[in-house]
Amino acid sequence: MLEMVDLKSNLSKKEFKERKDNFKKELMTLQQKIHNVGIPVVIILEGWGASGKGSRARDIISYWDPRRYKTHSIGEPNTGELRFPRMARYWKKIPQKGEIAVFVRSWYQEVHTAILDTGETFKTSQAKWRERIRDIQNFERQLADNGYLIIKFFLHISRKEQDRRFKELLSNKNTKWRVTDLDQKHHERYEEYYEIFDSILEETHRMYAPWYAVSATDETYAINEMYQTIIEQMNKAIERKESDFKHDFSVFATKNFHLSPKLRLADVDLTQALEQEEYKERLEKTQAELSDLHNKLYRKKTPMIIIFEGWDAAGKGGAIRRLVSCLDPRGCEVIPIASPTIYEKNRHHLWRFWNALPKTGHIKIFDRSWYGRCMVERVEGFCTEDDWKRSYTEINEFEEYLRRQDFIIVKFWLHIDKDEQLRRFEERKASPEKQWKITDEDWRNREKWEQYETAVEEMFANASTDFAPWTIIAGNDKYFARIQVIERVIQAIKDRL
Amino acid sequence: MLEMVDLKSNLSKKEFKERKDNFKKELMTLQQKIHNVGIPVVIILEGWGASGKGSRARDIISYWDPRRYKTHSIGEPNTGELRFPRMARYWKKIPQKGEIAVFVRSWYQEVHTAILDTGETFKTSQAKWRERIRDIQNFERQLADNGYLIIKFFLHISRKEQDRRFKELLSNKNTKWRVTDLDQKHHERYEEYYEIFDSILEETHRMYAPWYAVSATDETYAINEMYQTIIEQMNKAIERKESDFKHDFSVFATKNFHLSPKLRLADVDLTQALEQEEYKERLEKTQAELSDLHNKLYRKKTPMIIIFEGWDAAGKGGAIRRLVSCLDPRGCEVIPIASPTIYEKNRHHLWRFWNALPKTGHIKIFDRSWYGRCMVERVEGFCTEDDWKRSYTEINEFEEYLRRQDFIIVKFWLHIDKDEQLRRFEERKASPEKQWKITDEDWRNREKWEQYETAVEEMFANASTDFAPWTIIAGNDKYFARIQVIERVIQAIKDRL
Known part of the structure; x- marks a missing residue:
């Protein structure tokens, strides 16, 4: 999926500015509608370190009434969370009807950092990786079957661009802490991460929970894409809901229970x-x-x-x-x-x-x-x-x-x-x-x-x-x-x- | 307070058995009444390691409908809890009207283990200790003013008795883990802990949140005392509530705010x-x-x-x-x-x-x-x-x-x-x-x-x-x-x- 992303995509600030008022109006109206028809919405931002996940999350919520969305920044589990099954902390954060949950990093770290950072490689972790992919598929499928709208973004940048951004962050003492040792390690293993990210996108790109791989080199281009996607997906979800369209993706479940x-x-x-x-x-x-x-x-x-x-x-x-x-x-x-x-x-x-x-x-x-x-x-x-x-x-x-x-x-x-x-x-x-x-x-x-x-x-x-x-x-x-x-x-x- | 406790107190199993049916009936009825009149109840069990806090907690709840009580075992804060103020995790656990919360260990560890285990002694920690005592006083006073019934037990045993019990626990591989390194360390510092426990009891024994120091050498004697105390205190609280008796302990607050x-x-x-x-x-x-x-x-x-x-x-x-x-x-x-x-x-x-x-x-x-x-x-x-x-x-x-x-x-x-x-x-x-x-x-x-x-x-x-x-x-x-x-x-x- 990632090779389809044109990392040179860009949009002029001027052009974006012209569309901005329209985005604002549409997004505000949509939040209201989503609330009125009672759709719970999950928006995920995954992507490379320094690809702008935090800033884009801020853009996404900027026109919304804070009473009806919640952002979740998902890091390492704390020792309290570690005493529960790994998926529990994600389940706990699902939104209710009419509300929007924006995840900056998400359950997908279970299939990238949470595996690679334990010293395993993508190859050695295959069995565990497949199992966790299946857990994620089940989770998202169950949410979708229960009326959740799921929109997943992956912010893509090149290794070179990442390098440039890390250097910029490191040059300011107030942003230096943002580049962790782990980030640096990931950067060094860019190729391996590329392979794992790409596999994740392929394996978990589903009708009910599609991925949108976004070129994030140019941030104006990225947010423009994201606004458009959110507007489109929300409109479709409202349409489905209003026409009382039913789907049951559980037919795709493994169901090999004895x-x-x-x-x-x-x-x-x-x-x-x-x-x-x-x-x-x-x-x-x-x-x-x-x-x-x-x-x-x-x-x-x-x-x-x-x-x-x-x-x-x-x-x-x-x-x-x-x-x-x-x-x-x-x-x-x-x-x-x-x-x-x-x-x-x-x-x-x-x-x-x-x-x-x-x-x-x-x-x-x-x-x-x-x-x-x-x-x-x-x-x-x-x-x-x-x-x-x-x-x-x-x-x-x-x-x-x-x-x-x-x-x-x-x-x-x-x-x-x-x-x-x-x-x-x-x-x-x-x-x-x-x-x-x-x-x-x-x-x-x-x-x-x-x-x-x-x-x-x-x-x-x-x-x-x-x-x-x-x-x-x-x-x-x-x-x-x-x-x-x-x-x-x-x-x-x-x-x- | 502790020197008033007669550690040789005991009660024959036979005598206790005769009272048991009565305790059962009274405690069951009282839980029902507490629920009907809507009093939130906090029961605390503090005491020496191996003094029987867990077993006595089990005795206390044994006649109650599990739908209306909750037990909380308070250990070290986890890394998630450590990112919040220390008192927050106790506040989060307060019961609602008509329900009973039984704490096995409680906020009092903030003024014993949480201080002594950081390497400080009772003497060197005086300023911090006084501050935390005041936080606890405020917490309990606020609860009492808002209608909470607070009953605090301290289970007292001698150093010799503790030694005997540790040895017994250590001799069985399924109970060995119960005696932690920390317990052993506390045992070695029995004298210092005695002083700190005693000071805690003195400083936080208040009309609205009294301590009951119970001789726990003989467990039959201990639970008999505890049942009696709970029955007495619950009856009094129900009486006060029904007669619409109002108290406002906030007159005792420090109130030295600028x-x-x-x-x-x-x-x-x-x-x-x-x-x-x-x-x-x-x-x-x-x-x-x-x-x-x-x-x-x-x-x-x-x-x-x-x-x-x-x-x-x-x-x-x-x-x-x-x-x-x-x-x-x-x-x-x-x-x-x-x-x-x-x-x-x-x-x-x-x-x-x-x-x-x-x-x-x-x-x-x-x-x-x-x-x-x-x-x-x-x-x-x-x-x-x-x-x-x-x-x-x-x-x-x-x-x-x-x-x-x-x-x-x-x-x-x-x-x-x-x-x-x-x-x-x-x-x-x-x-x-x-x-x-x-x-x-x-x-x-x-x-x-x-x-x-x-x-x-x-x-x-x-x-x-x-x-x-x-x-x-x-x-x-x-x-x-x-x-x-x-x-x-x-x-x-x-x-x-």
Whole structure:
């Protein structure tokens, strides 16, 4: 792609000045429209050191209302960020509907500096590089499928031009610090970087997230190109949105997940039970074992996710409390998932979960989870059919990514039958201390039992993978259920460590 | 305080078991009540290494619904956190109304390990130590004044007991890592730590944030004490809340701020203006200068806050755009402040601003700010009279703290007169492109011009300090105003660097 860029392109300042008022007017109007129709926009500026990424970012935002855009300058991850998966810090920064996020450097450094600066060459890093390219493709595809407009610029200059600019920056003590040792090293390896940049552009130039390689030798030419591209792409996106045009790029997803054999709720033996005495004995024993394993997990820095889904009144709360009470609170947290806030609704549905991942060595227990998309949101019509159907792939990609980052993932469906649920609802209603636990919504959900059953079994069929399988817990007997939960968690940790 | 603790205290397991059911019931009910009446609760566990802080935290939360508490384990700040003022990471973690935050280690490490581990002794660090003690006092006092219940435990064990426990932990490979080199070093310096812990307890034992030094040799005794204390304190807090008892501990604040001479809006000469030609010339010149200074600021790692307040249609947006357009977007961000979200309303009013501070070397421009408390919230009755009156002290303490952390703070009031505002409102109404900028609220605010005037002048009188003075900008002429703003920012940076 880079060889197509004419580095001698230029535009006279006079000519640009004539167009400037028009750009200003169009960009201001477009920001307003983007906000009104509710499109989230991601603009990326990548390019050579000293190619003018910062200055062009300033030009891009100069006509926009600061209340509705945000710039992100992405450098090395700090030690706090390093305790989370690499892609998490990018996910955390995605804009909400109607807002624009401008990235000066971005997730693409995962496939250039973050690899080459560790001492590897482009050749030796091929396997890791391909994997990260795929992570980026998935990320951008998921954003696009969820309505994001993505515009990616690469600012290109020649080695000679870079040399000239570095010298200029180095000659002023207030700009000297801008040229880092790393920049100098990159400059020396210009040829190798050229090859890697070019490969990146080729591999990640997609319909839904195209690259625009811009000749940046002449800055007037560069910003003129960028303004035009932004205006064109925003107009197209608004048109698509207004004509309600739908695309689903998840058909291009790899989807080579190894799915578990079909799980059926009807197959669960709900008569399984434990006597109180045996329960107490096994609870004490398993809790002690798990407590010890948590130390080990922490020592090995393995992050763990435990998901609880299940029927209302299936005993999620009680099971969670028995887990938590043997885990060190310094390394364990329960994340209750309620219906999304307005900020969460206005972003990709997985955004809030990327924000809630456990650090290395920590356990997060999700009381309900990202499976809301293909269950409650599906049944209640809170998302479109396209949305929940696509979510299986999105979730599998998410979990597969986490698995590759060394996560242990355990997913529980707490199962009870309809009669048992009724019995528990009545019990709660009758008890002054438990009344608050039962709401009208619970009764309404109960009426949709069959619809939920269908959704749950389809979820098992589509999102129970070898790296993150579902476990159904027979929950009619609480004692039995709690012991099953703890033992499964113990097993999952043992399998890994 | 520590010498009062009887380290031989103990309680038989049998006796505790008899009380356990009662504790469970009371604690469960209390969590529910705390939630219903909306009290935010902070529980701190400090104490010697291996005194059982983690295990006791687990005991404390064991009967609570995980959806309404959160545990925080506070270690060394990571490199991301180190770019913000030290107190910021604690402020960020304060709970909202009805929720409980349990801190295992806390802001108190700022006055023990964070000082002693840098090679200083308690003696050599006295000045720094006193300053940090005061920061903690202010923090806790502000929380208490805003309705927070604070319960602080110090788990005390003898040197001999600590030695015994370390040896036990070290003998098991899964717990060995828990005893760090630092722990061992602290153990060796037990006497010095004893003195520092004791001084901390004395200096920060306050009515609104009392310490409970607990003998932790016998863990049954310790948790029994802690349960009793929590139950007692929660009951008292609920009682106070229900009887609408008000206290205002800000009378104990230091308040030795050097306030600027009285600023009056009527004294502002609103006829000051610039011709377009002079404006363009000076804009270009000052923007170039500021751009260069921003580099310098970044190089020196000085953080900067620029606040914009002013009448509706006073030209805040335009002035901000002229500032931003010469600043590097990689080190500058505009923070628009709207009315608080429900999560913000349910916490101390400064919480959202502690979350929005600039990192070292960065500039944050606040389009409206923490002064909303003593202006719009006061005039519209969104907070009580006590609240906004107290806010002057809270804000001065906040800004004084930031100043000591090397922040540059510039605060603008953009002033126009009532006629000019009307002219601009009419102009906006008439222009299709600007119509969205004018709302019914703007007209309603206009009717309260005199009330706002009083609030603004009282704000000047109470919160224009030598470390963070207010600057009134004559805004009837936009050109004049914008140049004044940029020149004032330039001056503020020059004064510091």
